[in-house]
Amino acid sequence: MKSALISIQKVSKRYDRFLALDDVSLEVNAGEKVVICGPSGSGKSTLIRCINRLETHDSGEIIVDGLRLSNDKHVLEKIRGHCGMVFQQFNLFPHLSVLENLTLGPRRALGLDEKAANEQAMRYLERVKIPDQAHKFPGQLSGGQQQRVAIARSLCMQPRIMLFDEPTSALDPEMIAEVLEVMSELASDGMTMIVVTHEMGFARRVADKMVFMDQGQIVEVGPTEQVFEAPKSERFAAFIQQILNH
Amino acid sequence: MKRNILLLSGALLLSGCSENWGWYVVDPRTPNGLANLKFMMTGAYNTILMSLMAILISVIVGLLIALPGLSSKPYYRAINRTYVEVVRAVPILVLILWVYYGLPQLTGLTLNVFWAGVFALALSDSAFQAEIFRGGIQSISRGQYEAAQSISLNYRDTMRFVILPQAIRRILPALGNQLVYMLKMSSLVSVIGMQELTRKANELVVTEYRPLEIYTILVLEYLLLILILSAGVRWLEQRMNAAY
Numbered sequence: 001m002k003s004a005l006i007s008i009q010k011v012s013k014r015y016d017r018f019l020a021l022d023d024v025s026l027e028v029n030a031g032e033k034v035v036i037c038g039p040s041g042s043g044k045s046t047l048i049r050c051i052n053r054l055e056t057h058d059s060g061e062i063i064v065d066g067l068r069l070s071n072d073k074h075v076l077e078k079i080r081g082h083c084g085m086v087f088q089q090f091n092l093f094p095h096l097s098v099l100e101n102l103t104l105g106p107r108r109a110l111g112l113d114e115k116a117a118n119e120q121a122m123r124y125l126e127r128v129k130i131p132d133q134a135h136k137f138p139g140q141l142s143g144g145q146q147q148r149v150a151i152a153r154s155l156c157m158q159p160r161i162m163l164f165d166e167p168t169s170a171l172d173p174e175m176i177a178e179v180l181e182v183m184s185e186l187a188s189d190g191m192t193m194i195v196v197t198h199e200m201g202f203a204r205r206v207a208d209k210m211v212f213m214d215q216g217q218i219v220e221v222g223p224t225e226q227v228f229e230a231p232k233s234e235r236f237a238a239f240i241q242q243i244l245n246h
Numbered sequence: 247m248k249r250n251i252l253l254l255s256g257a258l259l260l261s262g263c264s265e266n267w268g269w270y271v272v273d274p275r276t277p278n279g280l281a282n283l284k285f286m287m288t289g290a291y292n293t294i295l296m297s298l299m300a301i302l303i304s305v306i307v308g309l310l311i312a313l314p315g316l317s318s319k320p321y322y323r324a325i326n327r328t329y330v331e332v333v334r335a336v337p338i339l340v341l342i343l344w345v346y347y348g349l350p351q352l353t354g355l356t357l358n359v360f361w362a363g364v365f366a367l368a369l370s371d372s373a374f375q376a377e378i379f380r381g382g383i384q385s386i387s388r389g390q391y392e393a394a395q396s397i398s399l400n401y402r403d404t405m406r407f408v409i410l411p412q413a414i415r416r417i418l419p420a421l422g423n424q425l426v427y428m429l430k431m432s433s434l435v436s437v438i439g440m441q442e443l444t445r446k447a448n449e450l451v452v453t454e455y456r457p458l459e460i461y462t463i464l465v466l467e468y469l470l471l472i473l474i475l476s477a478g479v480r481w482l483e484q485r486m487n488a489a490y
């Protein structure tokens with residue numbers, strides 16, 4: 001039996017009384033691209049943030065690459081090492097140059113020396129098409145460039161899985177394309193990706209699997225074409241209509 | 247601001263020409279006046295050294311006290327609150343007396359005047375530093391911690407490379423204020439016999455009986471030191487923020 005790279009089983013999460021995740025189960029295989037969409041407050045961020053434990057789930061279990069997520073420091077370290085994360089607000093370190101943003105993790109957590117870390121960083125900057133910005137500070141870059149630096153920063157940690165939480169929502173329209181392009185290339189290189197986004201064009205092109213969430217539950221899940229052509233739930237159909245009409 | 251200071255000095259000089267003043271005690275053109283001036287200025291070394299030592303220690307202690315204050319565990323936060331509340335409640339002068347005269351009896355360990363002064367100043371200031379650091383660190387957004395976590399940095403590295411460098415830039419003006427404050431408070435250490443600016447002035451007053459002129463010079467000494475210090479802090483701020 002082929003076991004999934006990420007296995008989320010019956011996961012629930014509350015904030016005080018509010019149920020943010022309600023008995024969510026999801027499997028993601030190695031190399032698979034999953035797009036998660038859903039209305040605001042439906043629990044999309046909470047779900048992917050549980051995978052690298054930026055949030056802790058209350059019940060159920062999450063298994064990443066055979067490791068069961070718990071408070072065990074070593075397990076957590078390993079899992080975080082496997083998962084890169086890209087945030088809506090980029091979250092670059094503003095006091096460090098682009099190059100230093102990219103080498104900090106590899107040097108401190110992976111134990112690379114300066115030369116190796118710099119070389120690796122330059123390779124990934126080439127990949128996100130901004131090698132000439134290495135010595136600038138994040139504040140001197142456009143939003144699209146900053147987000148591409150953030151992607152490169154995650155890639156420098158050699159993750160097996162990339163998590164994206166609305167990577168283009170804070171960007172001006174003309175910069176969305178350049179970030180999505182980098183993500184598409186990453187996808188065709190075989191990276192396992194979980195992407196929270198409302199970019200339906202991207203989803204149709206790249207995603208193997210679509211997930212639609214509402215009120216803390218996964219309402220619809222399936223192969224992308226199937227979900228778009230013949231949605232099972234009315235809520236998803238209505239949601240898609242609303243997005244396409246915008 | 248510079249103009250106001252000039253005006254003030256001018257007014258002082260003008261009134262200095264009236265009969266009430268006896269500038270001869272500090273007149274650099276007479277041998278005695280020059281000797282007196284030199285005598286007063288020799289205190290500057292100790293004032294500066296003591297303040298710098300004290301600020302250095304209080305920054306380190308303040309940071310160590312601030313960190314548990316940021317914890318999610320109530321027990322750690324209680325340690326921070328207790329320290330801050332207790333230390334902040336003691337007047338600096340009382341602390342100086344207690345450290346110099348009380349501590350040796352309690353511990354059998356005698357500090358010389360210099361270190362007793364430094365210790366008392368640092369202790370008192372550390373509570374304020376802790377609050378400044380706590381505020382500065384709390385002003386850094388959660389996203390910065392999350393980004394650091396997501397590239398596998400541990401707590402120490404997160405603090406050292408991500409949070410503190412940003413926090414320190416933000417609190418630099420407050421640290422500058424604290425340094426000015428420290429310089430002024432160091433005058434209190436004269437009560438236990440520390441040979442700094444204020445003590446020197448006091449000793450001179452006793453021999454020369456010209457408190458007006460001597461204390462005026464003392465005021466100018468502090469003013470000068472603090473103006474230089476403020477300029478230094480502003481320069482540092484500009485340099486540190488130049489990058490972004």
Ligand SMILES: Nc1ncnc2c1ncn2[C@@H]1O[C@H](COP(=O)(O)OP(=O)(O)OP(=O)(O)O)[C@@H](O)[C@H]1O
Nearest residue numbers: 015016018020038039040041042043044045046047
């Ligand atoms: N730290 C928190 N404390 C309390 N409630 C929270 C917290 N974080 C999220 N929530 C709540 O949990 C619910 C799910 O939040 P989540 O951020 O996962 O939604 P989302 O689907 O990502 O929405 P959006 O599209 O707005 O980003 C929301 O109703 C939110 O208000």
Ligand SMILES: [Mg+2]
Nearest residue numbers: 044045046166
């Ligand atoms: Mg969200």
